[in-house]
Amino acid sequence: MAKILVIEDDKAICEALINLLKNNNYEALTLDVYNDAIAEILKINPDLVLLDINLPALNGKQILKVLREKTNIPVIMVTSLNNETDEALSISYGADDYITKPYNPNILLLRIGAVLKRINRENNVLTYKDLIVNIQKGIITRNNHEIVLTKNEMIIFYYLLVHQNRIVTRDELMTDLWDNNEFINDNALTVNISRLRTKLKELGYKNIIETRKGQGYILS
């Protein structure tokens, strides 16, 4: 479970963020005081930091700059200042991504997922039970039996696989697809999922993607 540190001075947002992250299987915590933010961050040693640009006493960009001198912990800057200069500056200071308030929760989760994924890039090949999933090639193999997934099917399967044993909403899947430049509609999503199921059935895995009515899908 990835550990995410939220550094945000607005209590309500901070609380809401932590709830959202916890509901999505992350370990989320925050700093109570900013006096010695850098030392605190290093002590906690999170997998990712969500860092607000406007903090009392200290500037988020300043923290980022000092932090980068000491560690490579991935940092996503969050801000209500919607401008390109700040973004360029943050990126040049070494931020991994930059998100503008107000947050779209799905997109926020996606970005967090993407940054964490980038860090664990080495595993291009994942496994599910005795299936070998090659994401880059879009191929699933089981005992020399090979099936080819389309790009959309692979995006969906990959998302379900990464969030295994948790209900994934259609909204999340849709956001992920659109984030990958696949601007499909509701029907197409349904079709893609049923095709994916058929293909998995060919490999001998029937009903591993369950539908939870009114909630979404779950890969068990």
Next chain:
Amino acid sequence: MKLKDFLKDHIYVFIISIITYFLILLILLALKIKAEFIVVISIIFFVNVILIFMIDYFRKRNFYNDLLRNINALDKSYLVLETIKKPEFYEGKLTTKGMYEINKSFIEEVNDIKGQVQDFKEYIEMWIHEVKIPLSSLSLKYSHDKNIMSELKRLEDYVENVLYYVRAENAEKDYLIKETDLDKVIKNVGLKNMDDLLLNNIEFKYTKTGIKILTDAKWLEFILNQIINNSIKYKRDIKNAYILIKTIETEDKITLTIKDNGMGIKKADLKSVFDKSFTGTNGHLKAKSTGMGLYIAKNLCDKLGHKITIKSKENEYTIVSISFGKNNFYQVLN
């Protein structure tokens, strides 16, 4: 300054001179002075009058002519006092002194108002950043509720409108032109409007191109968001509603076109769509339009040096095109 008008203005001097002359003439005749003397005295008298006139006219002519000519020639005519020579004659000195005073108080007044406008703009920008905080915590809390989220998105869009309106008016700061991935900008706009597009059954058609352009990504995102918002707002209830985004690259420019098959725009309205507060027939029909979206979009495009145009046929299509110049200098540097 015309001689004729100058003389007309001084007609009383003539009349007084002539009356005086006749009085002197009567006195001279009464004293039985010789005719030769009378002629000499008359000549001296008239030369005197004409000389006074001529000197007066030429002293004033240069000053007033310069003044009038420079007022017409300057685009900011209130600066005229800095461009003319200080007059030597009393009236001119009085005039310029008066004008200086008027100018000074006027400039003070303008600066005062400028300051107020600036303060107000800064306040609005700050306010927008502050209002985003409760908006954020609401959207985090109610992310599961589609209705609340869609209202929040509307609220967010209105707030953004104000922000970019303020920015477009003083664009000196706040924007950064750099090489930008067009795919990413379009993807972000798509994601932002995903819920509305799906809800309205509008197909969003765009294929990655990998094209890079020189622009401010945030501003362009706002501009495209306005256009997509309009396409969604003014869609037709047909089966295959779509928004098709394409890029065409030619030697000297890249053109982005956004085409929808919505309600379209009446021919009579077409030329005014970029005007401030213009709502047109469609806007009245929907009763939700502020008429500011495209105005701000056009303003931002002008500031960034992009050209935005719109074509439409009622009940068939609307095509918005934005062209981006290619900067060879920039490419050489890289």
